[in-house]
Amino acid sequence: MTAQILYAFFTVLLGVGGCFGYFYGSNWLLDRTFPANANNDASAVRNLRIQANIRPWLFLGPALLLLSVYLIFPVIQTVYLSFHDRAGDKYVGLANYKWAFYDDQFRLSIFNNILWLAVVPALCTLMGLIIAVLTDRLWWGNLAKSLIFMPLAISFVGASVIWKFVYDYRGEGQQQIGILNAIVTYFGGDPQVWIALPFWNNFFLMAILVWIQTGFATVILAAALRGIPEDTLEAATIDGAGPFKIFFRIMVPQIYGTILVVWTTITVLVLKIFDIVLTMTNSQWDTSVLANLMFDWMFRGGGDFGRGAAIAIVIMVAVLPIMIWNIRQANAEQKGH
Amino acid sequence: MFKKFSLEPSRIALNLAVLLIIGLWTFPTAGLLISSLRDKNDIAASGWWTALSSANVNKKTHLKDMADQVEKDGKFTISGNVFEGADAVSGKVSAFGTKVQAPGENAAGANAALDGGQSLVVNPDGSYVLSSPTAFTADNSGIRVFYISSQPPRFTLENYQTVLFSEGIGRSFINSLTVTIPATIIPILIAAFAAYALAWMKLPFRGLIIAIIVGLLVVPLQMSLIPLLKLYNAAGTFMGVPSKTYLGVWLAHTGFGLPFAIYLLRSYIAGLPKDLIESAQIDGANDFKIFRRVVLPLCFPALASFAIFQFLWVWNDLLVAIVFLGSGPDQLVLTGKLNALLGSRGGNWEILTASAFVTIIVPLTVFFSLQRYFVRGLLAGSVKGG
Numbered sequence: 001m002t003a004q005i006l007y008a009f010f011t012v013l014l015g016v017g018g019c020f021g022y023f024y025g026s027n028w029l030l031d032r033t034f035p036a037n038a039n040n041d042a043s044a045v046r047n048l049r050i051q052a053n054i055r056p057w058l059f060l061g062p063a064l065l066l067l068s069v070y071l072i073f074p075v076i077q078t079v080y081l082s083f084h085d086r087a088g089d090k091y092v093g094l095a096n097y098k099w100a101f102y103d104d105q106f107r108l109s110i111f112n113n114i115l116w117l118a119v120v121p122a123l124c125t126l127m128g129l130i131i132a133v134l135t136d137r138l139w140w141g142n143l144a145k146s147l148i149f150m151p152l153a154i155s156f157v158g159a160s161v162i163w164k165f166v167y168d169y170r171g172e173g174q175q176q177i178g179i180l181n182a183i184v185t186y187f188g189g190d191p192q193v194w195i196a197l198p199f200w201n202n203f204f205l206m207a208i209l210v211w212i213q214t215g216f217a218t219v220i221l222a223a224a225l226r227g228i229p230e231d232t233l234e235a236a237t238i239d240g241a242g243p244f245k246i247f248f249r250i251m252v253p254q255i256y257g258t259i260l261v262v263w264t265t266i267t268v269l270v271l272k273i274f275d276i277v278l279t280m281t282n283s284q285w286d287t288s289v290l291a292n293l294m295f296d297w298m299f300r301g302g303g304d305f306g307r308g309a310a311i312a313i314v315i316m317v318a319v320l321p322i323m324i325w326n327i328r329q330a331n332a333e334q335k336g337h
Numbered sequence: 338m339f340k341k342f343s344l345e346p347s348r349i350a351l352n353l354a355v356l357l358i359i360g361l362w363t364f365p366t367a368g369l370l371i372s373s374l375r376d377k378n379d380i381a382a383s384g385w386w387t388a389l390s391s392a393n394v395n396k397k398t399h400l401k402d403m404a405d406q407v408e409k410d411g412k413f414t415i416s417g418n419v420f421e422g423a424d425a426v427s428g429k430v431s432a433f434g435t436k437v438q439a440p441g442e443n444a445a446g447a448n449a450a451l452d453g454g455q456s457l458v459v460n461p462d463g464s465y466v467l468s469s470p471t472a473f474t475a476d477n478s479g480i481r482v483f484y485i486s487s488q489p490p491r492f493t494l495e496n497y498q499t500v501l502f503s504e505g506i507g508r509s510f511i512n513s514l515t516v517t518i519p520a521t522i523i524p525i526l527i528a529a530f531a532a533y534a535l536a537w538m539k540l541p542f543r544g545l546i547i548a549i550i551v552g553l554l555v556v557p558l559q560m561s562l563i564p565l566l567k568l569y570n571a572a573g574t575f576m577g578v579p580s581k582t583y584l585g586v587w588l589a590h591t592g593f594g595l596p597f598a599i600y601l602l603r604s605y606i607a608g609l610p611k612d613l614i615e616s617a618q619i620d621g622a623n624d625f626k627i628f629r630r631v632v633l634p635l636c637f638p639a640l641a642s643f644a645i646f647q648f649l650w651v652w653n654d655l656l657v658a659i660v661f662l663g664s665g666p667d668q669l670v671l672t673g674k675l676n677a678l679l680g681s682r683g684g685n686w687e688i689l690t691a692s693a694f695v696t697i698i699v700p701l702t703v704f705f706s707l708q709r710y711f712v713r714g715l716l717a718g719s720v721k722g723g
Contacts, residue, residue, distance in 0.1 A: 279676050
C-alpha cells in the first residue's frame with residue numbers, strides 16, 4: 001500500500017513535471033532554433049513568422065495527441081469493429097446490426113432507453129424550473145438550492161445504495177425498513193419488491209437520476225432567471241399580469257434557450273446511463289438499457305466485440321443530432337465574436 | 338421581484354412548499370447517514386426514521402427449572418430475570434406471553450394464568466415470578482417465555498470500523514485517491530495550453546478543431562471502451578506488462594476529460610480583455626510568456642472549476658474503473674467495491690450504508706467547500722462561453 005502511494009505520488013510528479021518539461025523545453029527549443037533577435041532584421045522577421053506558425057502546435061500537441069488516441073481513434077475503430085465478427089477479424093457486413101434488430105433484449109433496451117429519454121430530461125427540467133422560481137423568492141433560497149444540488153456530487157453507485165435502501169423490501173408481516181414500503185403498509189397497502197416489478201421498475205430507477213440531476217437544472221435555470229431584466233417583469237406587473245401569466249408568457253420564453261441546453265445536456269447523460277442500472281438491478285427484471293447491454297456483450301459470455309460495438313454505434317447515432325446542434329451553436333458563437 | 342403580489346398566506350405556503358421539496362430531496366441521504374450510525378440489529382429490526390425512539394424487539398428465553406423452586410406458605414415459586422448481559426441495563430419489558438403466536442399477550446406486571454393453576458408475572462425491569470400451588474416437576478418447569486423488550490436507541494461507529502478495516506473499504510479508499518489525484522492534475526496544464534492556443538493564437542483549422550472538440554464533448558464513453566481495451570491489451574502484451582494499470586486509467590481519464598477542460602478553459606480565456614494580450618504582445622512577449630505571466634494567473638477560477646469537475650467525475654466513475662482496472666483488492670476503487678458489496682452483502686445494510694457514506698463523504702466535502710467554483714464551472718460549461 002505504501003508502495004502504491006509512493007507510485008501515485010511519483011506519477012503525479014512525473015506527469016506534471018513531464019508536462020512542464022515538455023512545454024518549457026519545446027518552447028525553449030523553438031526560441032533557440034529561430035531566434036527573434038537575429039543579427040539582421042530580415043531573418044528576425046522570418047524567424048518570428050516561423051515561430052508564430054509552429055508555436056500553436058506545440059501548445060496543442062499533447063491535447064490533440066490524447067484526444068486522438070482516447071476519443072477520435074476509438075470512434076473510428078468502433079465503427080470498423082461493428083462490421084466485424086466477435087473477435088474483430090472477419091468482415092461480416094451488417095450482420096451485427098441485423099442481429100440487434102431482431103434481438104429481444106436489444107429491443108427491450110431500446111424501449112427502456114426511450115422511456116428514460118421521455119421521462120428523465122422532462123421531469124428534471126420541469127422540477128428544476130419550479131424549484132428555481134420558488135427559491136428565487138426566498139431569503140434562504142440559496143441554502144435550499146444547495147441541498148437540492150447536493151446529490152449531484154454523489155456517485156451513481158452511492159445514490160443507488162441510498163435508493164436501494166429506500167426501496168428495500170421485507171416479507172409481508174415483517175417490519176419494513178425501507179421507507180417506501182413502510183409508507184405503503186402504513187396506509188394499508190401490501191409491500192412490493194419495487195425494483196422487480198417489470199415495466200414499473202424502470203420508473204423507480206429513473207427517480208434516482210431525477211433526484212441527482214434536478215439540482216443541475218435548478219442551478220442553471222435559476223441563473224438564467226436572474227438574467228431576465230427587472231424592467232420586463234415590472235412592466236408586466238403594471239399591465240396586470242398575474243404570477244402564472246408572468247411565468248408562462250415572460251419567464252419561460254426569455255429563458256427558452258437555457259431550457260433547451262439543460263434538456264439536451266440531461267438527454268446526453270440519459271443516453272449513456274449505465275451505473276444506476278448495473279448497481280440497482282444488473283439488467284434483471286427487464287430493466288436493461290443500451291449501455292448495459294453493450295457492457296454485457298463486451299465482458300460477459302466470452303465477449304463479442306462486434307455486437308458490443310454495434311450497440312455503441314446505436315448510442316452514438318442517438319447522440320449525433322445533439323452533437324451537430326452543439327457544433328452549430330458553437331460556430332454561431334464564434335462568428336458573433 | 339414578486340414582493341408586490343405576495344400576501345402573507347402565500348408567503349407561508351411558498352416556504353412550506355420549498356421545505357417539503359427539500360425534505361423529499363434530503364430524506365434518502367439522511368436515511369443512509371442515520372442507518373450507518375445505528376446498531377446493526379436495530380437497522381434490521383426497525384426503520385431508520387424510528388432511530389430516536391426505543392425499538393421493540395421480540396425475544397424469548399427459558400425460565401429457570403425446578404431446581405430453583407422455593408416453597409413458601411404451601412406455594413411454590415421460581416423467580417429470576419429474563420434479561421441477561423447488556424440487556425439487563427438498558428432493556429425494558431413491555432409485554433410477555435408463553436405462546437409463540439402471542440408473544441405480547443400480557444402487559445408487563447400483569448398476572449398471567451397458565452395451565453395447571455400456575456401464574457406468571459414479568460415486570461418491566463425483567464424480573465419474573467412463576468408461582469404454582471403444587472411443586473414444580475421436570476415437565477412443567479423451565480418453560481419458554483416470549484417477551485417484547487424495548488431497547489433504547491444506540492448509536493455507534495462500529496459499522497465504520499467494520500467496513501474500513503475488515504471489509505476492504507479502507508484499501509479501496511486509498512485506491513480511489515490513487516486514481517483520482519493524478520487524473521485530476523495531469524489534464525489541467527495540457528488543457529490550459531490547448532485552450533490558450535485555440536483562443537488567442539493564429540492557426541489554420543482553428544474553427545475545425547474547436548468544432549471537433551465541441552463534438553467530442555458528447556461522444557459516449559462507450560464508444561471508446563472496446564478499441565482502448567484492445568489497444569491496452571496489445572500494448573501490455575507487446576511490452577510484457579499487465580494491461581490493467583493505474584497509468585492506463587490516469588491517461589484514459591485525462592483523455593476523456595480533455596474536451597470539457599479545453600471547452601471550459603477556452604471560453605474563459607477567450608473572454609479575457611483583448612487589450613491585456615495585445616499590450617503584452619507589443620512589449621515583445623511571445624505567446625509562451627504571455628500564457629505563463631498573464632493568462633495562467635488570471636484563469637485560476639476556471640482551472641479550479643475544472644479541477645473540481647474532474648475530481649468529482651473521476652472519483653464517482655465506475656465504468657472506466659471496472660474496464661481499465663483489475664478487480665483485486667490492490668486496484669478496486671470505492672465505486673467498484675461498493676458495487677461488489679451490493680452483490681455480496683445485499684441484505685447487510687450496516688455494511689452497505691457505512692460503505693456508501695465513506696464513498697460519498699469526499700465528494701460532498703469538496704462540493705460544499707468549493708461550491709462557488711463548481712457552480713461557476715457549471716454555468717460556463719453548459720450555458721454559454723464567457
